[in-house]
Amino acid sequence: MMMLSWSRRAACLEQDPELFFPISVEGPSRSQVEQAKTVCGRCPVRQPCLEYALDTRQAHGVWGGTDPEQRRELSSAGGPRRGSVPAPQLRSGR
Template sequence: MNWRDLAACRFEDPELFFPIGEDGPSLRQIEQARAVCHGCPVVTACGDWALRSDEYDGVWGAMTAGERRAFRHRREA
């Protein structure tokens, strides 16, 4: 079984996880997406996949694209 089969987000509107921007009105959407992530049994696998795959859009593993970029940058430094 693939980790995606167990993901809590599979029952949600995919657009929730792809806010336009990471500030202003998008902050509420990001927090709503993270609330789903925080109740997900595969949140770690999701975040790991997004980091390994260089996923540059959306909320994955409760991390925004900007947070993943910062994480990659710190890891490479």
């Protein structure tokens, strides 16, 4: 697998990959997904990870603290750049 520059600092590098790529996001796998999201919550590269997953339309697994359904919702809402992150304020130049 290609090593992305931000992925070297990923908090999940030392975790069980099955946590991040469970068979399903439902049923017993739900707790694995929640554990994975907890790891993402303390990951220093969460934002680039999420952007990468959205840009490359990752359909499986937990990326940047999101499961596939959440990423579908973010994509249909225009992605995190246009949705959750406020646009910079333009200075008036007075």
